[in-house]
Amino acid sequence: MPSELTYLRVHNFRRVRPGTFIAFEPQLNTVVGRNGTGKTTLLALISAIVRNNVHEFIHEDFEIGFGLVDGDLSFEGVCRNQCSTRPGNGGSELLLSGILRHGELTIRINGDAHEAQLTYQGREQLTRSVGPERDPQRHAFELIHNLRLNLPDDDPTLRALKMPGPEGVAGDVLRSKSFTSTRIHEGVETFDELFAQDTDHRDRSPTLGVTLATHPELGKIDTKAVANGHHLTDETLLPQLDKQTSIIDTLTLDGSAPPLAQFIELSQYTDARLILTKTSATTKDGGTRLVFAKPVVRFTTTSGDELVHPQLSFGEKRLLAFLIKLHANRHTIIVDELANGMHHSWLERAVELLEDFGTQAFLTSQNPLLLDCLPLDRETYGRAHGLVVCELSSSGEMIWRNLDEAEREDLLRSLDVGLQQLSAAMRTKGLW
Ligand SMILES: Nc1ncnc2c1ncn2[C@@H]1O[C@H](COP(=O)(O)OP(=O)(O)O)[C@@H](O)[C@H]1O
Numbered sequence: 001m002p003s004e005l006t007y008l009r010v011h012n013f014r015r016v017r018p019g020t021f022i023a024f025e026p027q028l029n030t031v032v033g034r035n036g037t038g039k040t041t042l043l044a045l046i047s048a049i050v051r052n053n054v055h056e057f058i059h060e061d062f063e064i065g066f067g068l069v070d071g072d073l074s075f076e077g078v079c080r081n082q083c084s085t086r087p088g089n090g091g092s093e094l095l096l097s098g099i100l101r102h103g104e105l106t107i108r109i110n111g112d113a114h115e116a117q118l119t120y121q122g123r124e125q126l127t128r129s130v131g132p133e134r135d136p137q138r139h140a141f142e143l144i145h146n147l148r149l150n151l152p153d154d155d156p157t158l159r160a161l162k163m164p165g166p167e168g169v170a171g172d173v174l175r176s177k178s179f180t181s182t183r184i185h186e187g188v189e190t191f192d193e194l195f196a197q198d199t200d201h202r203d204r205s206p207t208l209g210v211t212l213a214t215h216p217e218l219g220k221i222d223t224k225a226v227a228n229g230h231h232l233t234d235e236t237l238l239p240q241l242d243k244q245t246s247i248i249d250t251l252t253l254d255g256s257a258p259p260l261a262q263f264i265e266l267s268q269y270t271d272a273r274l275i276l277t278k279t280s281a282t283t284k285d286g287g288t289r290l291v292f293a294k295p296v297v298r299f300t301t302t303s304g305d306e307l308v309h310p311q312l313s314f315g316e317k318r319l320l321a322f323l324i325k326l327h328a329n330r331h332t333i334i335v336d337e338l339a340n341g342m343h344h345s346w347l348e349r350a351v352e353l354l355e356d357f358g359t360q361a362f363l364t365s366q367n368p369l370l371l372d373c374l375p376l377d378r379e380t381y382g383r384a385h386g387l388v389v390c391e392l393s394s395s396g397e398m399i400w401r402n403l404d405e406a407e408r409e410d411l412l413r414s415l416d417v418g419l420q421q422l423s424a425a426m427r428t429k430g431l432w
């Protein structure tokens with residue numbers, strides 16, 4: 001299960017004011033502020049914590065606190081990277097400490113690259129490292145990769161905490177599928193990443209593709225063995241696989257695949273299909289592992305012509321990338337400048353989808369359009385949705401914060417009256 005980010009506390013990071021604390025709500029979190037106040041930087045940080053990959057910041061010193069919650073499990077941690085002091089260790093040393101809670105049980109974790117100390121119920125245990133796991137080739141620098149709590153089996157409370165799967169309990173609460181919760185950039189970079197045609201197809205590649213396995217006995221696709229690390233989930237794939245009589249060199253998803261169906265609903269196109277090409281087949285133990293990649297989408301126009309994905313407009317590319325990422329991970333989405341290139345009706349629908357899915361979304365905006373599409377009111381503010389304001393102090397420090405009590409009340413009062421839209425109300429109050 002992916003977890004929800006509840007807060008960030010910045011002790012030390014670039015020019016952010018030390019002690020900065022931002023609370024996040026379970027659904028729409030919108031970050032506003034002028035150019036250069038750190039909105040994109042904040043999203044990068046959120047993405048690093050949510051997907052457990054601090055690769056982007058390995059060459060910097062930082063100390064960040066965070067809270068993650070997944071049902072009954074929660075983790076409050078601090079991760080600290082020190083580059084300057086460890087020139088020999090690839091230039092950095094990442095430390096993680098925190099408390100994992102599950103009901104009455106609390107487990108303290110204190111670790112570095114070599115080992116971790118766990119303390120729970122008066123017992124202490126040394127385990128293997130909880131991180132960092134560094135893999136420059138995969139651009140991964142995982143904080144909590146190895147956090148498998150080797151909890152003793154003789155204790156029923158602890159045994160109940162153990163979950164199936166190799167990651168173990170903490171791994172489950174702290175990990176989310178790596179590439180699906182990268183941030184959607186403000187331009188078409190994410191679209192380009194998704195449609196990259198390179199041939200290096202690892203299961204966790206950021207491109208759009210899929211790894212399938214054939215069943216050793218049946219000789220056909222084993223739908224239980226679909227590896228969906230390439231942005232296509234079971235919900236999108238399985239109904240499509242059912243329709244394919246034989247999959248030889250290509251795999252085609254038709255216009256009913258959710259991201260395509262929603263794109264067709266909103267855009268000028270009447271149909272779309274995604275074609276993936278088989279790029280490798282390896283046989284092991286009688287079963288074959290097939291990788292389908294090199295994504296191409298063909299669109300049908302109202303006049304019956306065909307278009308391919310590189311020909312889409314800027315806004316169409318952004319909408320399609322958004323829909324693909326949203327369906328790849330309905331739990332979490334991180335979108336920089338969602339309103340860029342998007343028509344009002346698209347934005348409204350995008351916000352509606354996020355609400356329907358109950359997605360925890362982190363959005364930024366320079367554009368009043370997005371704010372006016374947000375379902376913010378006295379009922380939802382601070383419960384489901386929230387705002388983060390980014391500012392610069394006179395000395396150039398970045399100040400990231402939620403609204404204070406007075407600002408919040410003032411803003412909600414304007415919204416209660418219903419005469420002012422959110423963007424106008426925020427501008428009047430000097431919040432934006
Ligand atoms: N890699 C970096 N290291 C240090 N500072 C950076 C880096 N990238 C950007 N900055 C600084 O952070 C500021 C805020 O950038 P950004 O987060 O993109 O702002 P916004 O999205 O609000 O316009 C930039 O004006 C720049 O001074």
Ligand SMILES: [Mg+2]
Nearest residue numbers: 039040186336
């Ligand atoms: Mg920005």
